[in-house]
Amino acid sequence: MSATIESSDINNIHEDRYQYTSDWLISTKRSHILQSKCVSPFICDKTKTAIANTAADTVTDSLTNAGDDGHQQQPPPPPSQMDLDRLCMTCRYEQILELPHMPDMTYANNWLTLVHSSGFRLEFNCLDALRLVSRQLPAHLKVDAAAEWMKARADSEFTKVTKKVFDWTFTTDYKGTITTSSVVPTTDGHEDGGSVVVVEVVDTDERIDIEKLKSKDEILFYDEVDLFEDELADHGVAKLSVKIRVMKQSFFILMRYFLRIDNVLVRMNDTRLYHEVGTDYILREYTHRDAYVRDLDISTAVLIDPVQLSQHLPAIDIQCHKLYIKQQQHQQQTKI
Structure with missing residues (x-):
C-alpha cells in the first residue's frame, strides 16, 4: 500500500503527489x-x-x-x-x-485534488469557494466597534448608504468541486464502447465513524492547504482551509470555514469526507454551526481555538450524503 510521495518546490510553490492504491491519485499545491x-x-x-x-x-x-414579440431581455453571457x-x-x-x-490572503493557486481511475475528480480550491459568497450584506452582523462608529456619525447621510454590498464575512457553504470525464475510453483507446462516469449523490443516515479515525493507524500521507483568510479589518478572522489524512484502509478530509467576529459571533461550516478502500462511495457530512458570543460561556482561549470551540457551538444544519462513483456503458450514437 505504501508509495513514494513525489514532491516539487519551484519558486516557493510546493506540490505533492501521492498514488493511493491503483485507483486514487492525490495532489496538493501550496x-x-x-x-x-x-x-x-x-x-x-x-x-x-x-x-x-x-x-x-x-x-x-x-x-x-x-420588440413587440414578447421576448425577454437576455443577460450578457459570461x-x-x-x-x-x-x-x-x-x-x-x-x-x-x-x-x-478579495480576502486579505487569497490563495488562488492552492488546491487539494483527488482523481479516481474512473475519471471522477474531487477538488477543493479558492475560486469555487468564493463563488458561493453572497452578494447581500449579512443580516444583523456588524463588528463590535460599529455601534459606536454609527452613533458618532448618526447625522451623516453616508452612514445610511452602503455602496459595496456583499457578505464581508466571506461565508461559504462550499463542499468541494466534483467533475467527471465525459467518456472513459476502453483499454485500446477507443471511446466507442467505453464508459461514462456518473456521480450519484444520495441522502443517508450513515455517519462517519469517529472512533475509527481515533485509531492509531499509520498515516501514509497528510497535508493541510489554506484557501483564503481575512482579518475583517482587525475585527476577527474568516478562514477556509482543507486537510487530508490517508491511512492504509481509508482517507479522511476536513474542510473548515471558520469565522470569528470579535465579541459578536463565531461560525463554522465543516465538510468531512471519508472513504474506505473496497467501497464504491465517499461519505460526506456537512455541518453548519454558529452562535453569538454573548450566548457562550467560554474562555477567550476556547473562543479563538476552532478545535475546542466546535464542541460548544450548536449544530444549525447537518447534511449527510453518499457520493457513489458509477460507470455506465457508453454507446456512440450513429449519425444519420
Whole structure:
C-alpha cells in the first residue's frame, strides 16, 4: 500500500503527489497569495474591453429582438474561457467573482485534488469557494466597534448608504468541486464502447465513524492547504482551509470555514469526507454551526481555538450524503 510521495518546490510553490492504491491519485499545491494589483495591465485591459464590448453587443441585440414579440431581455453571457485565460490571475478573479474586494490572503493557486481511475475528480480550491459568497450584506452582523462608529456619525447621510454590498464575512457553504470525464475510453483507446462516469449523490443516515479515525493507524500521507483568510479589518478572522489524512484502509478530509467576529459571533461550516478502500462511495457530512458570543460561556482561549470551540457551538444544519462513483456503458450514437 505504501508509495513514494513525489514532491516539487519551484519558486516557493510546493506540490505533492501521492498514488493511493491503483485507483486514487492525490495532489496538493501550496503557493503564494494572490497579488493585489494586475501584473499585465496592457493585455488585461485589452481583454476586459473586449469582454465588455461582447456583453454590450449581446444586450443591444437582446433589446432589438425583444420588440413587440414578447421576448425577454437576455443577460450578457459570461466571459469565454479563452478570454479568462488571457487575464492575469488577479484580473481573472475580479472578472469572475465581481466582489468589491478579495480576502486579505487569497490563495488562488492552492488546491487539494483527488482523481479516481474512473475519471471522477474531487477538488477543493479558492475560486469555487468564493463563488458561493453572497452578494447581500449579512443580516444583523456588524463588528463590535460599529455601534459606536454609527452613533458618532448618526447625522451623516453616508452612514445610511452602503455602496459595496456583499457578505464581508466571506461565508461559504462550499463542499468541494466534483467533475467527471465525459467518456472513459476502453483499454485500446477507443471511446466507442467505453464508459461514462456518473456521480450519484444520495441522502443517508450513515455517519462517519469517529472512533475509527481515533485509531492509531499509520498515516501514509497528510497535508493541510489554506484557501483564503481575512482579518475583517482587525475585527476577527474568516478562514477556509482543507486537510487530508490517508491511512492504509481509508482517507479522511476536513474542510473548515471558520469565522470569528470579535465579541459578536463565531461560525463554522465543516465538510468531512471519508472513504474506505473496497467501497464504491465517499461519505460526506456537512455541518453548519454558529452562535453569538454573548450566548457562550467560554474562555477567550476556547473562543479563538476552532478545535475546542466546535464542541460548544450548536449544530444549525447537518447534511449527510453518499457520493457513489458509477460507470455506465457508453454507446456512440450513429449519425444519420
